[in-house]
Amino acid sequence: MKKIDVRNAVGMKLCHDITEMRDGFKGPVFKRNTVIREEDIEHLLNIGKRHVFVWDDEISEIHEDDCARRMAAAVSSEGVRFEGPSEGKMLMFAETEGLFRADTELLKKINHVEDVTICSVPDHYPVRPGMKLASMRIVPLTTKEINILKVEELCRQKELFKILPYRRLKVGIVITGSEVYHGRIKDKFELVLRGKLSKYPADILGVTVCDDVLEMITASASAYLKKGADLLIFTGGMSVDPDDLTPTAIKSLGAEIIAYGMPAQPGNMTLVAYLGDVAVMGVPGAAIALPVTMTDVLLPQVFTGVKFTRDDLIGLGNGGLCQGCSVCHFPNCTFGRY
Numbered sequence: 001m002k003k004i005d006v007r008n009a010v011g012m013k014l015c016h017d018i019t020e021m022r023d024g025f026k027g028p029v030f031k032r033n034t035v036i037r038e039e040d041i042e043h044l045l046n047i048g049k050r051h052v053f054v055w056d057d058e059i060s061e062i063h064e065d066d067c068a069r070r071m072a073a074a075v076s077s078e079g080v081r082f083e084g085p086s087e088g089k090m091l092m093f094a095e096t097e098g099l100f101r102a103d104t105e106l107l108k109k110i111n112h113v114e115d116v117t118i119c120s121v122p123d124h125y126p127v128r129p130g131m132k133l134a135s136m137r138i139v140p141l142t143t144k145e146i147n148i149l150k151v152e153e154l155c156r157q158k159e160l161f162k163i164l165p166y167r168r169l170k171v172g173i174v175i176t177g178s179e180v181y182h183g184r185i186k187d188k189f190e191l192v193l194r195g196k197l198s199k200y201p202a203d204i205l206g207v208t209v210c211d212d213v214l215e216m217i218t219a220s221a222s223a224y225l226k227k228g229a230d231l232l233i234f235t236g237g238m239s240v241d242p243d244d245l246t247p248t249a250i251k252s253l254g255a256e257i258i259a260y261g262m263p264a265q266p267g268n269m270t271l272v273a274y275l276g277d278v279a280v281m282g283v284p285g286a287a288i289a290l291p292v293t294m295t296d297v298l299l300p301q302v303f304t305g306v307k308f309t310r311d312d313l314i315g316l317g318n319g320g321l322c323q324g325c326s327v328c329h330f331p332n333c334t335f336g337r338y
C-alpha cells in the first residue's frame with residue numbers, strides 16, 4: 001500500500017472505502033478496489049482527498065482475453081452473439097435480420113482509447129443471421145484497466161452498434177406509362193419490384209398500371225392509401241420528358257417531397273416523400289435494366305421505419321456511385337456505403 005497524490009492515481013486501485021457526507025447523506029462513494037478514473041479526481045478533491053492509499057502493484061493490468069470479453073459485453077445489443085476470445089479477439093455475429101447501425105463518431109472515440117481496437121462492417125449495412133459484424137481486441141497482451149473502463153463508460157452513454165429489425169409494411173405499387181397501359185410493351189416493373197420486396201416483410205396490396213394521366217395516377221394511389229398502405233411505390237415518368245407526370249402526381253397527393261433526385265447513380269432520379277407516416281418512393285426506369293439501383297440502397301432503411309431527412313439522402317453522395325461490375329456483389333461493395 002502506498003500514499004499517492006490523487007492527481008497521479010488514475011488507473012490505480014483504492015485500498016479502502018472512501019466516505020462522503022453531504023446534505024444528510026453519509027456513505028462510501030468509492031469502494032475498496034475501485035480503479036480511479038480521470039473523472040473521479042474532481043469528486044475526490046471535493047471530498048477533501050488530496051492523497052489516497054492505493055495498492056503497491058501500481059496500475060492494474062488486464063489480459064487481452066479479459067479485455068476482449070469486457071469490450072464485447074460493453075458493445076453487445078439485441079440480436080447479436082459473440083464468439084471467442086481466440087487469439088485475444090472477440091467476434092460479434094448477427095443473430096437476426098435487419099439494418100446494422102454503427103455510431104461512427106462513438107466508434108472513433110473508442111478507438112482513440114489507448115490500446116483499444118474495435119472494427120465493424122459499415123454503418124447502414126443490411127445484415128442476415130450468421131453474418132460477422134464486429135471484432136474487438138487490445139493491441140498488446142495486457143493493458144491498463146482504465147482503458148477498458150473508458151470503453152465501458154463510452155458505451156454506457158450511447159449505443160455503439162445495433163441491428164434495426166425490419167417491420168411488416170403494406171405496399172401499394174403504381175406503375176405508370178402509356179406504352180405499358182395501352183399494351184404497346186409488356187410490363188417489366190412488377191416482377192422487378194416483387195423480387196426486391198421479397199427480401200423484406202412486405203404485404204403487397206396490389207399493382208395498378210396507369211396511363212400518363214394525372215387523375216388516374218392519384219386515384220390509384222389514393223385507393224392504396226384507403227387500404228392502409230405504409231409504402232407507396234411509383235414507377236415510370238420520373239425524368240424530364242413532357243409526359244413524366246409521376247413527381248407531379250405525388251405532389252398533388254399532398255406528399256412532402258424530401259428529395260426528388262439524389263446524388264447517386266444509378267437511381268439519380270429517385271424520389272422519396274412522405275404522406276404523414278406513409279413512405280413514398282418514385283423508382284426511375286433504370287431499376288428494370290440494372291440489377292441494383294438506389295432503390296436497393298433505400299429499401300432496407302425504409303423497412304426499418306426510419307424517416308429520411310434531406311440531409312440523409314444528400315449524404316448518399318459519398319458511396320453513391322455503382323461500379324456496374326459484371327458480377328454484382330451488392331451489398332458487399334462500395335455502392336450505398338456511407
Ligand SMILES: Nc1nc2c(c(=O)[nH]1)N[C@H]1C(S)=C(S)[C@@H](COP(=O)(O)OP(=O)(O)OC[C@H]3O[C@@H](n4cnc5c(N)ncnc54)[C@H](O)[C@@H]3O)O[C@H]1N2
Binds near residue numbers: 176177188190237267
Ligand atoms: N435528358 C435526360 N434524359 C434522361 C434523364 C435526364 O435527367 N435527362 N434521366 C435518365 C434517367 S436517370 C432514367 S432512370 C431514365 C428513365 O426515367 P423514367 O423513370 O422517367 O422512365 P421512363 O421515361 O418512363 O421510361 C424509360 C424506358 O423504360 C421503359 N419502361 C418504363 N416503365 C416500364 C415498365 N413498367 N415496363 C417496361 N418498360 C418500362 C419505357 O418504355 C422507356 O423505354 O431517363 C433517363 N433519361
Ligand code: MOO
Binds near residue numbers: 284
Ligand atoms: O434515375 Mo436513373 O438511371 O439514374 O435510375
